[in-house]
Amino acid sequence: MDDATARVQLESMLAELDRSITVLRGDPVAVGDRSAADAGSDLTDADRAQAMIEVATRQRTAVVDALKRLDAGEYGRCVDCGKPVPEGRLVARPEASRCVHCQGVRERRR
Template sequence: MNKTTTETERQSDVLRALLLERRATLQREIDRLIAQHRDQHGHFQDSSVLDLEDMSLRDATAAQQIALLEARTRQRIQLDEALRRLDEGTYGVCEDCEEPISAGRLRALPFARRCVACQEQFEVFERIVQREDREEA
């Protein structure tokens, strides 16, 4: 049974709303992390003298916040790319084998670019490249 244009547009609208909702949630978290980092950095700056323990805590907290901020920013960028693919009509299609990505995978990872099999192959390839890079260094 073929889907009508209206059904396809409705599904696209639902997907877009889901992606935009997840993106907005991520953006709020990014904004919160930035504000939190700014507040904590200001707190440590206001302290007249930092001892070694304070400096260690400041550095560890900052590193943790920055790592989390980077992860959330990468996810937001992936959602932006998913929205672009939705606009182009390629959302939900594996960029390697061009087969449909399962609905379950897209529910779990709405920004998935590959089907499970192709993603596994991609990760194996990445590990090989990383291992070779480490061996060359």
């Protein structure tokens, strides 16, 4: 993937993630006179929203890091081994920072 295409995709992803995070962080619904069951449902919804914010924030960090690698001329190279990240991987995940092998090693360590 050429740098210009990567930049457009990454900036688009960043804008979409920022919008999603903003929506998810919206003001909580006031409980007021609602029943305990409704309050419990709100807590579940809040927990779900918090989990979604955490995932979106991690993805946002990955996108910002990819833009930094692009600016530094390091985009498309694995941050661990320095080998090229396969084109197909970058098309599917423009924010990818590792080749398939190094990503697999990282995931097995978790």
